[in-house]
Amino acid sequence: MRLKGSCLFAQSGGPTSVINASAYGVIKAALDAPEIQNVYAAANGIRGVFNGKIYDITKEDRSELALLPGTPSSAFGSCRHKMKDLDADSSEYIKLVELFKRYDIRYFFYNGGNDSMDTCNKLSHFFTQNNYECRIMGVPKTIDNDLCGTDHSPGYGSSAKYIANSIAEICLDNDVYDTPSIAIIETMGRHAGWLAGAAGLATLSDAAPDLIYFPEIRFDMDKFFNDVSAIYNQKKKCLIVVSEGIRYTNGMFVADAPISINDGFQHAQLGGVAVKLAQALRSNICNKVRPIELSLLQRCGSHIASKTDMDEAFAVGMYAVERALEGETGKMVIIQRESVNGAYAAKFGLEQLSVAANAEKKIPREWINTEGNFIKQEFIDYALPLIQGEFERNVDKGLPRFAKLKKILA
Amino acid sequence: MRLKGSCLFAQSGGPTSVINASAYGVIKAALDAPEIQNVYAAANGIRGVFNGKIYDITKEDRSELALLPGTPSSAFGSCRHKMKDLDADSSEYIKLVELFKRYDIRYFFYNGGNDSMDTCNKLSHFFTQNNYECRIMGVPKTIDNDLCGTDHSPGYGSSAKYIANSIAEICLDNDVYDTPSIAIIETMGRHAGWLAGAAGLATLSDAAPDLIYFPEIRFDMDKFFNDVSAIYNQKKKCLIVVSEGIRYTNGMFVADAPISINDGFQHAQLGGVAVKLAQALRSNICNKVRPIELSLLQRCGSHIASKTDMDEAFAVGMYAVERALEGETGKMVIIQRESVNGAYAAKFGLEQLSVAANAEKKIPREWINTEGNFIKQEFIDYALPLIQGEFERNVDKGLPRFAKLKKILA
Numbered sequence: 001m002r003l004k005g006s007c008l009f010a011q012s013g014g015p016t017s018v019i020n021a022s023a024y025g026v027i028k029a030a031l032d033a034p035e036i037q038n039v040y041a042a043a044n045g046i047r048g049v050f051n052g053k054i055y056d057i058t059k060e061d062r063s064e065l066a067l068l069p070g071t072p073s074s075a076f077g078s079c080r081h082k083m084k085d086l087d088a089d090s091s092e093y094i095k096l097v098e099l100f101k102r103y104d105i106r107y108f109f110y111n112g113g114n115d116s117m118d119t120c121n122k123l124s125h126f127f128t129q130n131n132y133e134c135r136i137m138g139v140p141k142t143i144d145n146d147l148c149g150t151d152h153s154p155g156y157g158s159s160a161k162y163i164a165n166s167i168a169e170i171c172l173d174n175d176v177y178d179t180p181s182i183a184i185i186e187t188m189g190r191h192a193g194w195l196a197g198a199a200g201l202a203t204l205s206d207a208a209p210d211l212i213y214f215p216e217i218r219f220d221m222d223k224f225f226n227d228v229s230a231i232y233n234q235k236k237k238c239l240i241v242v243s244e245g246i247r248y249t250n251g252m253f254v255a256d257a258p259i260s261i262n263d264g265f266q267h268a269q270l271g272g273v274a275v276k277l278a279q280a281l282r283s284n285i286c287n288k289v290r291p292i293e294l295s296l297l298q299r300c301g302s303h304i305a306s307k308t309d310m311d312e313a314f315a316v317g318m319y320a321v322e323r324a325l326e327g328e329t330g331k332m333v334i335i336q337r338e339s340v341n342g343a344y345a346a347k348f349g350l351e352q353l354s355v356a357a358n359a360e361k362k363i364p365r366e367w368i369n370t371e372g373n374f375i376k377q378e379f380i381d382y383a384l385p386l387i388q389g390e391f392e393r394n395v396d397k398g399l400p401r402f403a404k405l406k407k408i409l410a
Numbered sequence: 411m412r413l414k415g416s417c418l419f420a421q422s423g424g425p426t427s428v429i430n431a432s433a434y435g436v437i438k439a440a441l442d443a444p445e446i447q448n449v450y451a452a453a454n455g456i457r458g459v460f461n462g463k464i465y466d467i468t469k470e471d472r473s474e475l476a477l478l479p480g481t482p483s484s485a486f487g488s489c490r491h492k493m494k495d496l497d498a499d500s501s502e503y504i505k506l507v508e509l510f511k512r513y514d515i516r517y518f519f520y521n522g523g524n525d526s527m528d529t530c531n532k533l534s535h536f537f538t539q540n541n542y543e544c545r546i547m548g549v550p551k552t553i554d555n556d557l558c559g560t561d562h563s564p565g566y567g568s569s570a571k572y573i574a575n576s577i578a579e580i581c582l583d584n585d586v587y588d589t590p591s592i593a594i595i596e597t598m599g600r601h602a603g604w605l606a607g608a609a610g611l612a613t614l615s616d617a618a619p620d621l622i623y624f625p626e627i628r629f630d631m632d633k634f635f636n637d638v639s640a641i642y643n644q645k646k647k648c649l650i651v652v653s654e655g656i657r658y659t660n661g662m663f664v665a666d667a668p669i670s671i672n673d674g675f676q677h678a679q680l681g682g683v684a685v686k687l688a689q690a691l692r693s694n695i696c697n698k699v700r701p702i703e704l705s706l707l708q709r710c711g712s713h714i715a716s717k718t719d720m721d722e723a724f725a726v727g728m729y730a731v732e733r734a735l736e737g738e739t740g741k742m743v744i745i746q747r748e749s750v751n752g753a754y755a756a757k758f759g760l761e762q763l764s765v766a767a768n769a770e771k772k773i774p775r776e777w778i779n780t781e782g783n784f785i786k787q788e789f790i791d792y793a794l795p796l797i798q799g800e801f802e803r804n805v806d807k808g809l810p811r812f813a814k815l816k817k818i819l820a
Contacts, residue, residue, distance in 0.1 A: 015586050044588045073582035080587070161808055165713050168810055172483035173710040176425050177490070178454045183706075205809045292705045296593075300583040303575050304713050306808065387808040398571055398716065398797040399615045400578055
């Protein structure tokens with residue numbers, strides 16, 4: 001059961017506001033585990049493993065590591081890399097096992113989304129086949145919240161909080177003049193509408209968008225014009241939220257398709273879907289339309305992180321190490337939702353990597369209204385507990401005090 | 411000295427995160443003043459006066475009014491309206507004095523920028539000429555910080571805080587992958603670079619932009635390419651901040667000018683200056699360039715308001731009423747910077763409206779580096795005290811609890 005050796009941690013895919021809380025969870029548990037000799041982190045995810053760029057975490061100051069939760073973006077760097085199947089190309093696997101042997105790595109924790117779970121899954125099978133004993137654990141993260149097998153993913157709650165709060169504020173700003181105007185706000189979420197839906201939480205501030213469009217519902221431009229007109233004709237204002245991932249019935253992303261506007265030309269456009277739809281609305285409904293892209297801040301705005309999310313992100317990291325020490329391997333940590341005396345609580349568990357590796361969790365259709373343009377109470381009941389609590393970041397002179405790591409190569 | 415009558419308050423121009431703290435300062439002081447019989451607020455600034463849309467503030471709940479400071483955007487609505495000279499068109503003045511007489515308005519507080527100070531100035535002269543006794547006070551606000559006569563303007567500190575903190579976070583996010591990339595972030599500030607300069611405060615988080623471009627320094631595309639290349643060639647990353655108001659030597663806004671890119675065409679572009687410069691950089695330096703417009707959130711992101719700014723915004727409102735009750739009229743409230751035992755402190759005073767009415771305060775040239783592409787320590791010393799302190803907003807279930815006003819017409 002007890003396996004002595006070193007531990008490697010790496011981060012993958014798009015960052016979140018709380019991803020380094022998971023890093024700190026893994027690192028803290030690993031540094032405190034007597035079985036684990038050295039703790040390493042790979043630079044830029046699995047790519048650091050391939051090119052031998054490995055940081056020695058035991059050389060970092062514990063007080064700086066403790067600042068990781070309030071430090072957004074992947075502290076050790078990230079990558080977007082999907083490993084080839086072993087049958088197709090074994091070169092990466094061979095490089096990897098060489099490095100693992102050189103550093104006696106017997107625990108590997110990979111913090112990422114579904115591609116990272118796929119990587120963990122492939123490595124787990126490869127090591128088993130090659131009789132290299134190494135416990136592999138996937139640590140979930142994604143602002144998109146599209147990982148299967150877990151109630152929700154660390155990172156989502158903070159992005160949802162950023163979006164709901166920012167949109168409540170924008171909603172007031174959009175009403176400031178008594179002149180007709182429309183604002184259209186674009187959220188991330190290429191395949192699932194969890195982030196766009198979070199805008200609907202602003203309903204609780206009485207400052208919510210009028211319409212929300214999801215990747216789960218096929219987009220129809222005529223219906224869109226009708227939806228907007230109905231609101232705009234009544235109050236001469238309209239606040240619209242769109243996911244970057246909305247698609248036409250033919251499957252094409254609205255962001256990628258040409259848009260017909262009323263001078264008869266098809267314009268190729270720069271920018272995302274909000275810019276594009278704003279142009280279409282200007283030609284058809286109102287000439288003052290402001291597109292707003294929430295851009296990177298929705299995934300790095302740790303100044304408004306959810307404490308619930310931060311605590312869970314840390315806990316999944318700790319839990320991954322604890323269970324690996326107990327002998328578990330080839331699994332992903334999951335969050336299970338519990339109700340304790342009617343209040344939300346999280347419990348942690350493990351799931352097969354394959355469940356998350358090649359799937360995307362969508363919003364259930366019945367959590368979106370019949371019209372397909374707003375969330376229902378079921379969505380609020382699901383998402384609201386995840387944005388609770390104000391994370392107290394470390395502030396020095398009104399500015400964030402981020403972790404300063406030495407990043408000494410092993 | 412004592413003047414009995416009613417009081418009218420109105421908000422003008424672009425909102426700020428703390429503009430309603432000034433509203434609350436005026437309203438609280440006015441409600442508590444025995445000389446003041448009724449307290450009114452005009453809907454949508456001076457336009458509400460012209461069209462007789464006046465809210466009775468005495469009918470509001472005091473507990474809701476107390477939530478005004480944490481409520482961004484102008485709570486009573488705003489307008490962009492410059493009054494014509496009396497000689498050119500007296501119709502607005504006549505309408506206005508009729509309404510003032512009808513409601514016995516003897517105190518008028520106008521919260522805005524230089525156009526609002528111009529309005530106050532014109533009204534003040536008109537009332538004096540027409541022997542209508544009414545004390546008029548300008549209450550400053552602008553995120554742009556370009557009002558003359560005051561050390562700084564309420565609203566700037568919170569926007570500066572939003573910008574500096576957000577850019578520190580974006581800076582970490584921009585480094586997440588080890589692939590070449592550039593981000594270019596656009597701030598507001600049409601005529602002065604105070605907001606763009608605030609990005610430089612992120613230096614204190616060790617997560618600052620590489621380059622900042624100001625309206626104060628004429629923009630030169632070749633120099634811009636050289637600046638960016640020097641940084642990009644070294645680290646394959648570059649983080650750039652640009653003010654929306656940068657101009658070429660001929661005075662044309664970069665945002666309005668066509669940009670030549672290397673396929674030989676001049677493309678008319680949508681979007682602001684960041685989108686435009688991103689396109690130019692893609693053609694010349696790096697094909698992965700992300701433009702980010704901070705958009706409305708920099709003026710309504712009250713979730714990260716500066717406590718110093720919030721307290722000062724409230725205090726200028728209170729001070730305006732106090733001094734008007736003492737007999738002052740035709741003035742603007744100003745903030746004077748003091749040093750108390752080496753620490754920043756604000757003192758309030760009055761200035762002639764004409765000082766602010768038709769001028770714009772720029773960043774002193776010597777606060778910008780010789781190259782014209784970053785701030786110097788003098789700027790940090792000026793701006794840093796203004797972003798201090800975390801304002802505790804009223805939060806309910808992870809979302810802002812804004813003031814709910816009844817807005818009952820008088």
